[in-house]
Amino acid sequence: MERSVSQIWPIGGGKGGTGKSFFTGSLGFLLAKHGYKTLLIDVDLGAANLHTIVGVPNPPKSISDFINKRVGTLEETVVTTSLPNLFLISGAMNNLDVANLAHEQKMKVLRSVARLSYDYILLDLGAGTSFNTIDFFMISKTGIFVTTPEPTSIENIYRLIRSVYFRKIHQVLKTYDFRALADKAERRNPRATVSNPDLLLHVMGELDPEKGALLKQELGSFHFKLALNQQRKQDSQNIGVLICKIIEKHLALRMRHIGDVTFDDRVHNAICKRMPFLDLYPYTQTALDLRECCRNLLPAKETRLPLQGVAD
Numbered sequence: 001m002e003r004s005v006s007q008i009w010p011i012g013g014g015k016g017g018t019g020k021s022f023f024t025g026s027l028g029f030l031l032a033k034h035g036y037k038t039l040l041i042d043v044d045l046g047a048a049n050l051h052t053i054v055g056v057p058n059p060p061k062s063i064s065d066f067i068n069k070r071v072g073t074l075e076e077t078v079v080t081t082s083l084p085n086l087f088l089i090s091g092a093m094n095n096l097d098v099a100n101l102a103h104e105q106k107m108k109v110l111r112s113v114a115r116l117s118y119d120y121i122l123l124d125l126g127a128g129t130s131f132n133t134i135d136f137f138m139i140s141k142t143g144i145f146v147t148t149p150e151p152t153s154i155e156n157i158y159r160l161i162r163s164v165y166f167r168k169i170h171q172v173l174k175t176y177d178f179r180a181l182a183d184k185a186e187r188r189n190p191r192a193t194v195s196n197p198d199l200l201l202h203v204m205g206e207l208d209p210e211k212g213a214l215l216k217q218e219l220g221s222f223h224f225k226l227a228l229n230q231q232r233k234q235d236s237q238n239i240g241v242l243i244c245k246i247i248e249k250h251l252a253l254r255m256r257h258i259g260d261v262t263f264d265d266r267v268h269n270a271i272c273k274r275m276p277f278l279d280l281y282p283y284t285q286t287a288l289d290l291r292e293c294c295r296n297l298l299p300a301k302e303t304r305l306p307l308q309g310v311a312d
């Protein structure tokens, strides 16, 4: 039987507390309401809390059961939520023995995630630029980055996106055996290393136009997205667009702003009640913003579908 290919969206942020888990949970909720079979995976292993945000206070199983070989497959750690199409692999665990995954364990998880069959798989990642986080971006051609409008958060998101992009360049160089050409390019122009992707592409294109074009095409296939969360009235309204422009200019990669999500104190209330915010407060500006982000992430033809059961 033919297996459907899941769309995998890693969701990260440079700084703690920007709203990655809130955004992941809300997006999963909306995709499920759209009728998509959606799986959320909490890979913030040291500080897992996505289960609380999606209203599963005590998940009976977690990803650590798979990592510690208590079950044979990742699929066995999936738990249901109150929405029929929404599933969760919790990162919650009783001990911290897998908070820092060894390389082989991480590869095993990544291979298993890639084999799962859902319409959408969203990965809630930990904060920062550690390899533990960045490696999870390697599973997909896309990545969603969540920042707040605060300069500290923006600084960190820039660093994270830069790290993820360089790691992707390394991955492409390895996969297509561009390494020899990259070394040649570096000898020709020592600045043309992977710390300057634009220049690297340019020099490689000069040395070998065919391979240069292939590399450009490969790198151009990555679609990065940015969501600005916790936007307050006093914040400038075009910060998200500006961040994307700066990233496109400095890193020569495609970065799309998918929306601004308004700050709302009721997010706190929903989390305290251990219930999805969109279930409790569907008619708020924040809910509207989240729906807009979801629409902007879906392919154009699908954005016309009504979101059943959710206020529009």
Ligand SMILES: Nc1ncnc2c1ncn2[C@@H]1O[C@H](COP(=O)(O)OP(=O)(O)OP(=O)(O)O)[C@@H](O)[C@H]1O
Pocket (backbone or CB within 6 Å): 013, 015, 016, 017, 018, 019, 020, 021, 022, 023, 044, 047, 126, 127, 229, 230, 231, 261, 262, 263, 264, 265, 266, 267, 268, 271, 286
């Ligand atoms: N749009 C919002 N409006 C108001 N408060 C919000 C909003 N988004 C998130 N928050 C608040 O920010 C806190 C952190 O959110 P969340 O846990 O989703 O962040 P995170 O980036 O996943 O954090 P961590 O790095 O610790 O995993 C939440 O407790 C919530 O109260």
Ligand SMILES: [Mg+2]
Pocket (backbone or CB within 6 Å): 020, 021, 022, 044, 049, 124, 125
């Ligand atoms: Mg989180």
